[in-house]
Amino acid sequence: MSLNLSPCATTPRISVRGLCKFYPGVRALDDVNLDVFAGEVLAVVGENGAGKSTLMKALAGSAQPDSGQIFVDGRIVTLRSPAESMQRGISLIHQELNLSNNLTIAENMLLGREPNRFGWIDRVKMRDISHMYLEKVGLPLSPDTPLGSLSVAHKQMVEIAKALSTRTSVLIMDEPTSSLSHQETDRLFKVVDELRRDGVSVIYISHRLGEVHRLANRVEVLRDGKNAGSLVGDAIHHNAMVRLMVGRDPRPLKKSEKLSNLKIRLEVDHLVIKNRKDDVNAPATLDVKGGEIVVLAGLVGSGRSELLEAIFGVRKAVEGTVKVDGHTVPRNRVTDSIAAGLAMVTEDRKSTGLLVESCVRSNTTIATLNDAPGFPFIRPRWERQQTDLQIDALGIKTASQQTTVATLSGGNQQKISIAKWLIHSPKVLLLDEPTRGVDIGARQEIYNILFRLALENVAILVASSDMEEVIAIADRVVVMHEGCLQRILVGKEICERNIMQLAVGGMIESQNNSVSMTP
Amino acid sequence: MRFQNTGIFVLLAAIVIITTMIQPSFAAPANLRSLIRDTGLYGLISIGVAAVIITGGIDLSIGSLVALSGVLLVQVVNVRFVDTDFESKIVETRATIVEPFSGPALLLQDPLPEIAKGDQLTFASTSGTSSVAIERIVNVGDQSFIELRDRLQLLRPGVPVRLQRVVSMNPYLACGLVLSIAGLIGLIHGLLITWGNLQPFVVTLCGLLIYRGLARVLTGDNQVGLLGALPEFKARFTGSVFELPIPFVARLGSTDSRWTEISWIEIPFSGAILGLVAITGWVFLNRSVWGRHLLATGENEKAARYSGVRTRSLVVFAYVACSLLAGLTGIMFTLELNSVQPGSSGSFYELYAIAAAVLGGCSLRGGRGAVLSVIAGAAVMRCLYKAIVVLGISQEWEMVIIGVALLSAVSFDEITLRWTAKKRRHSIG
Secondary structure: OOOOOOOOOOOEEEEEEEEEEEEEEEEEEEEEEEOOOOOEEEEEEEEOOOOHHHHHHHHHHHOOEEEEEEEEEEEEOOOOOOOHHHHHHHHHHOOOOOOOOEEEHHHOOOOOOOOOOOOEEHHHHHHHHHHHHHHOOOOOOOOOHHHHOOOOOHHHHHHHHHHHHHHOOOEEEEOOOOOOOOHHHHHHHHHHHHHHHHEEEEEEEOHHHHHHHHHEEEEEEOOOOOOEEEEEEEHOHHHHHHHHHOOOOOOOOOOOOOOOOOEEEEEEEEEEOOOOOEEOOOOOEEEEEOEEEEEEOOOOOOOHHHHHHHHOOOOOEEEEEEEEEEEOOOOOOHHHHHHHOOEEEOOOOHHHHHHOOOOHHHHOOOOEEEEEEEOOOOOOOHHHHHHHHHHHHHHOOOOOOOOOHOOOOHHHHHHHHHHHHHHHOOOOEEEEEOOOOOOOOHHHHHHHHHHHHHHHHOOEEEEEHHHHHHHHHHOOEEEEEEEEEEEEEEEEHHHHHHHHHHOOOOOOOOOOOOOOOOO | OOOOHHHHHHHHHHHHHHHHOOOOHHHHHHHHHHHHHHHHHHHHHHHHHHHHHHOOOOOOOOHHHHHHHHHHHHHHHEEEEEEEEEEEEEEEEEOOOOOOOOOOOEEEEOOOOOOOOOOEEEEEEEEEEEEEEEEEEEOOOOOOEEEEEEOOOOOOOEEEEEEEEEEOOOOHHHHHHHHHHHHHHHHHHHHHHHHHOOHHHHHHHHHHHHHHHHHEEEEOOOEEEOOOHHHHHHHHHOOOEEEEEEHHHHHHOOOOOOOEEEEEEEEEEHHHHHHHHHHHHHHHHHHHHHHHHHHHHHHHHHHHOOOOOOHHHHHHHHHHHHHHHHHHHHHHHHHHHHHOOOOOOOOOHHHHHHHHHHHOOOOOOOOOOOOOOHHHHHHHHHHHHHHHHHHOOHHHHHHHHHHHHHHHHHHHHHHHHHHHHHHHHHHOO
């Protein structure tokens, strides 16, 4: 494949030739080539396990390739540690930010490189330096702000400013928008554009092909540790990328069948929730019918997760009721909610969804042990059978039931966090960002699982910030803004423009078939 | 789950075998019995603290609670002597009566009424009133001799004596009361930690100070004990429950030259209780829903709660179990030693227990733990202690050796863990 389709035909800033990296049983990188030129945004895409992370680790100095060469500005280099990479101007911004919440912005930015005078930290200089780089990324905050008080988006900006302050010429961004709202993503893109104009090369790793389409000058696709092809300029299309990533044509996402005569299964009536500022939100009222997928859309911080948590009973509701199949669910206790037929797949698998250090089997059964036969004892055979059933039904790829969950891919982990609720067929399934950190192939499988559950008459309520996902799976969309349900969109109203308009607090033209939210 | 910590069993076997090879008396039945007894006592508090450690917490109050329960037991049982109407004069004293009975004995003018073990005779002496404990009545011909526990000394024919009866509370009731108090203390710990949201370290550190202090206040900082009262009760708790046949030790301990000889080792009460607690604990942790929930709570409290686990109740339960076992151990230590030193009894026991739990594979971060290997951990510590005694190493080295052993075991564990983690990382790419 051609690697010379660069915007400028000068020496590439980074050049990777024939890079190989083997792990026992796996060829993580197999003869990979890559060029990065000054002032371009190069997107590297591929499914999980395609080798993106390993390649980036090799560039950032945190993994050593087994063979092949890396050139920086035309000269061959060995990058033995992140520090050596940084010296050569390569910085990696991790998906999970590497910042300390207890320090201020300035302290974080200059950590380990504090300007000093006679051994004492020169705070004035520190502030000045940080201020300069904060301005560069368009973050109007004081350098003395404690980092812990910042939103994820702002923290990311700090991380970028930090990278710039080390005279970075190649910035690697790993899934930078996975926890950003639409607005914040826009701001990030502006910063990336500016960096490009300043001659910085950006290597952009993302699962969100829409973003890649919008941002990248070039796309390099990896599949199974090999170069699968590259796309330049106008050739960068969603379908073209997916074709290279999965090696076949993308399947349609849409739910095919629809049930008629749907009955309301979940009723949320005037639920009042405490929000982050210890204030109460406006009462929320909505319902979900069996067989229906309702999506809560909105910006990050619009209260979608909080609403789901309150419905599930892990967040305190001040007043209001939740009914499942007409029966009121006792409030504020998870065990009662589960008994009533509610289930919730949380946003953050690591902290609330799964016991990542435990095995597949105990994760699959943890939520149903209380109703399992033989209580209070666990019947090993029952446990094995149930786990096997779920592994088959959801297509979970795992070496064995005793495999530690942490070693599985994001998609398989997500399937397990869904599977654990399916043993006792839930009536209502709540999902918060169901495909976060899940690659394209597994994403489709998860949608198929949801569609199948819908056909089994489960009421499904999803919170999602992925616009493609919202549009692909929703029967109805409820848009939230600052803790309030703005409006319900159905049918043709479900489009990106309407959702965005409502999400930022605006209004849309009323259509005949729209349903008003105000009770 | 797959990770079973076998290292500790290997270490235990190694210590036993090496020590026996150097000094065969290590495997003598009497020594083994006392090893089992000590392992029983320390093993109980180790299992208790392991339950707490699995939840990600810690209990530093165990040693103080051991002392406090001992003091409470003594005070609740409240052994005291009550005067009776029976007065008489000594007719005759003997240094010993008929063989094989060798205790000193005396004959009174009037026949004694029915007596119980622990009753005593008082008499006037130069230092006021003295007393001497009655062992039992021995009939020689038609004369009823009173065998005494102490020497005769001031007792001569003609000295008037008075019978005092020993009075105490029902000891089983007293044990129940002490255990309820220990359980209540655990409940308070648990509630402060879960609903009060206080840190386990802080809560139980305060407990360590408070219970030790209370033990000293209640006794005026004096050693207290059950004296000669309640011999049957004490015998039950300190005696042997049954005998276990164990092969090879006779040969190892050089009491017999044949490998086929089987020795019968007496299992003391504490060993039997440990066995019972261990079986219950194992079933609870590995086969019950609550055990699974306990491990889940320790690994990730939030994820467990989101899965419908009553995490708070489980944490409270763990602290109650820990304090109950500490209370039980306190009772057994008191009966074993027959006295409590409120200022020093049980000191450092919490650290021994934590060390045993860590040796047994419990992670202080929570979520990982086992029962049998924790007992092995307690056994390792007791064996090391005994080995030091048997091998004639001076006692000052005890803590150094135990500390070094613990450190090496934990480092070894960490290295293997890192090694397996590396292998795991590589295999997923």
